[in-house]
Amino acid sequence: MIWTVLLLVLLYVILTRRSRSKGEPPLDRGLIPWLGHALEFGKDASKFINRMKMKHGNIFTVRAAGRYVTVLLDPHSYDTVIEDSDSLDFTRYAQVLMERIFNLQLPHHQPAKAKAMMKRHFHGINLATLNSTMSRNLQALLKAEMTPNQKDWKEEGLFDLSYSLLFKTGYLTLFGGEQNNNSTDPSIVYEEYKKFDGLLTKLARGTLKSEEKRTAQSVQKRLWELLAPAGLTEDSGSNPWLHAYRRLLQGEGTDEETQKKAVLMQLWATQGNVGPASFWLLGYLLTNPEALIAVRREFSQISQMETSEAPLTDRPTSTPVFDSALEEALRLTAAPFITREVVQEKTLHMADGQQYRLRKGDRVCLFPFISPQMDPEIHHEPQKYKYNRFLNEDGSVKRDFYKGGKRLKYYTMPWGAGTNGCVGKQFAINTIRQFVYMVLTNYELELCDPNAQMPEINASRYGFGMLQPEGDLPVRYKPKH
Numbered sequence: 233m234i235w236t237v238l239l240l241v242l243l244y245v246i247l248t249r250r251s252r253s254k255g256e257p258p259l260d261r262g263l264i265p266w267l268g269h270a271l272e273f274g275k276d277a278s279k280f281i282n283r284m285k286m287k288h289g290n291i292f293t294v295r296a297a298g299r300y301v302t303v304l305l306d307p308h309s310y311d312t313v314i315e316d317s318d319s320l321d322f323t324r325y326a327q328v329l330m331e332r333i334f335n336l337q338l339p340h341h342q343p344a345k346a347k348a349m350m351k352r353h354f355h356g357i358n359l360a361t362l363n364s365t366m367s368r369n370l371q372a373l374l375k376a377e378m379t380p381n382q383k384d385w386k387e388e389g390l391f392d393l394s395y396s397l398l399f400k401t402g403y404l405t406l407f408g409g410e411q412n413n414n415s416t417d418p419s420i421v422y423e424e425y426k427k428f429d430g431l432l433t434k435l436a437r438g439t440l441k442s443e444e445k446r447t448a449q450s451v452q453k454r455l456w457e458l459l460a461p462a463g464l465t466e467d468s469g470s471n472p473w474l475h476a477y478r479r480l481l482q483g484e485g486t487d488e489e490t491q492k493k494a495v496l497m498q499l500w501a502t503q504g505n506v507g508p509a510s511f512w513l514l515g516y517l518l519t520n521p522e523a524l525i526a527v528r529r530e531f532s533q534i535s536q537m538e539t540s541e542a543p544l545t546d547r548p549t550s551t552p553v554f555d556s557a558l559e560e561a562l563r564l565t566a567a568p569f570i571t572r573e574v575v576q577e578k579t580l581h582m583a584d585g586q587q588y589r590l591r592k593g594d595r596v597c598l599f600p601f602i603s604p605q606m607d608p609e610i611h612h613e614p615q616k617y618k619y620n621r622f623l624n625e626d627g628s629v630k631r632d633f634y635k636g637g638k639r640l641k642y643y644t645m646p647w648g649a650g651t652n653g654c655v656g657k658q659f660a661i662n663t664i665r666q667f668v669y670m671v672l673t674n675y676e677l678e679l680c681d682p683n684a685q686m687p688e689i690n691a692s693r694y695g696f697g698m699l700q701p702e703g704d705l706p707v708r709y710k711p712k713h
C-alpha cells in the first residue's frame with residue numbers, strides 16, 4: 233500500500249516536473265512539489281520577489297500552488313504586457329479571484345459593458361454630483377464624530393479613524409442607506425466589512441482554517457443581507473450607477489441572490505482602498521513636519537479665497553503640493569499585482585532587446601511596487617517619504633524620471649494601467665483631498681507621541697491594492713476654535 237502511494241507521488245512529481253526550455257525565462261520551481269514557492273509568496277510577496285530578482289534578474293518564472301507565474305520587473309517593458317489583450321487575458325484570473333473571494337460566478341457577464349457604464353457614472357458631470365454628495369456625507373459624519381463645540385481631545389488610531397470615516401462616506405454616497413431602513417447605520421456595515429477585509433487575502437489564496445471559513449461564510453451572509461436593498465430600485469437611495477449595474481446583471485440573467493454577491497464585490501472595489509490611502513498620507517504628513525507645513529500652506533490659501541464650508545467641491549481647484557504628497561504616499565504603499573493569463577503562446581520583447589517565450593496556461597505578473605516605485609535607480613532613497621518628489625523646483629508637476637538613461641512612461645503605478653486601470657481614480661483623489669482638507673482646516677490633529685514613527689507594513693497584503701499597517705498610529709484631535 234505504502235509503496236503504491238509513494239510510487240504514485242513519485243510519478244506525479246516526475247510527470248509534473250517542468251524544465252526550462254530554450255528561450256524561456258529562468259525557471260525557479262522551489263523545493264516543495266506542486267506548492268513550490270507558495271508559502272514564501274503568501275507570507276511576504278515583496279521580499280520573495282526581491283529575492284528572486286537578485287537571483288535571476290528582471291524576468292523569471294516561479295511555481296506557486298501548481299501554477300507557473302512569470303514575474304516581469306522592468307517598467308520599460310510593461311507595455312508589452314499591458315497592451316496585449318489578445319495573448320494575455322485579464323478576465324480569467326479575475327474570475328478565479330471573484331469565485332474564491334466573493335463566491336461569485338457571472339457566466340454571461342460582459343465586463344467591457346460594466347466598465348463603460350461605470351466610466352460614465354464616475355466621470356464628467358456625474359463626477360461633480362458625486363463630489364458634492366461625498367463632501368456632504370463626509371462633513372455630516374465628521375460632525376457626528378465630534379460636535380463642533382467639544383473642548384476635549386479625542387484619541388484614536390489614525391488607521392481606524394481614516395478607514396471608518398471614509399468607508400462610511402463612500403458607502404452612503406454610492407450604496408445609499410439613508411432611505412433603506414435596515415442599513416441606515418453605516419457603522420454596522422463597516423464592522424462587518426472589516427471582518428471580511430481581514431480574511432480577504434486568505435480567501436484569495438484558499439488558506440483559511442476551518443474556523444475562519446465559518447467566520448468568512450457568516451460575515452459574507454450578513455453583508456449580503458445588509459446590501460440586499462442597495463441599488464435594487466431607482467429610489468433605493470444609492471447612486472444611479474448601482475441601479476444601472478443591477479439592471480445590467482438582470483439583463484444578463486443574473487438572479488437576485490447572485491446580484492447581492494456582485495454588490496459586495498463592488499463594495500470592496502470602491503471602498504477598500506480610499507481609507508487605507510488616506511491613513512498613509514495623513515500619517516506621513518504628521519511624521520514629516522515640513523510636508524505638513526507645505527500642505528497646510530496650500531490649503532490655507534484656498535480657504536482664504538473661498539467662503540463655503542467645502543470649497544474644494546465647488547469648482548476644479550489645483551493643488552499641486554497636495555497632489556505630490558499623495559502621489560508619494562501611494563508610491564510607498566500601493567502594491568497591486570497586475571496579472572494576466574497567457575491564452576496563446578507569446579514572445580515577450582523586452583525593452584533591452586531580449587526575447588522570452590511565454591507558455592500558454594501560465595500567468596504573467598507585473599509588480600510595480602518593486603520597480604518603478606521602490607527602485608533606487610528611479611527614486612533616490614526610495615524608502616524615504618519626500619512630499620515634493622513629484623514637483624519641479626518651479627512648483628509644476630514633475631513627470632520625468634529615468635531608468636538606464638531612458639525616460640520612463642511608468643514611474644509610479646498605484647492605479648494599475650491600460651484599459652484595466654482604476655475607473656474611480658479621480659473620485660478617489662477628490663475624496664482623499666476633501667478628507668485631508670477638512671481634517672487639517674477644521675480640526676487640530678496631532679500624534680499622541682510626538683516622536684512616533686509610522687507603523688510597519690502588514691506583509692501579507694502585498695498584491696492586493698493598498699497596503700495596511702501592522703498596528704496603528706495613535707493620534708488625538710478636536711475642533712478648532
Ligand code: HEM
Nearest residue numbers: 501502505506509568646647648649652653654655656660
Ligand atoms: C486610493 C484609492 C484607490 C486605489 C489605489 C485604486 C487602485 C486600483 C487598482 C490598482 C485597480 C486594478 C487595476 C488593474 O487590475 O490593472 C483598480 C481597479 C478598479 N477600481 Fe480602483 N482604486 C482606488 C479607489 C477606487 C474607487 C474610489 C473606486 C470607485 C468609485 C474604484 C473603482 C475601481 C474599479 C471598478 C476597478 C475595476 C476595474 C476593472 O474592472 O478593470 N477604485 N483600482
Ligand SMILES: *[C@@H]1O[C@H](CO)[C@@H](O)[C@H](O)[C@H]1NC(C)=O
Nearest residue numbers: 410411412413414461467468
Ligand atoms: C423606513 O422607515 C420609515 C419610517 O420609519 C418608513 O416611512 C419608510 O417607508 C421605510 N422605508 C423602507 C424602505 O422600508
Ligand SMILES: *[C@@H]1O[C@H](CO)[C@@H](O)[C@H](O)[C@H]1NC(C)=O
Nearest residue numbers: 412413414415457458460461
Ligand atoms: C429588514 O430586515 C428584516 C429582518 O432583518 C427583513 O425581513 C426585511 O426584509 C429588511 N428590509 C429591507 C428593506 O431590507
Ligand SMILES: *[C@@H]1O[C@H](CO)[C@@H](O)[C@H](O)[C@H]1NC(C)=O
Nearest residue numbers: 429430431433690692702703
Ligand atoms: C495582517 O493582515 C492579515 C490579512 O488581512 C490579517 O489577518 C492579520 O491579522 C494582519 N496582521 C496584523 C498584525 O495586523
Ligand SMILES: *[C@@H]1O[C@H](CO)[C@@H](O)[C@H](O)[C@H]1NC(C)=O
Nearest residue numbers: 360363545546547548658662
Ligand atoms: C471632482 O474631483 C476631481 C478630483 O479632484 C476634480 O478633478 C474635479 O474637478 C472635481 N469636480 C468638480 C466639478 O469640482
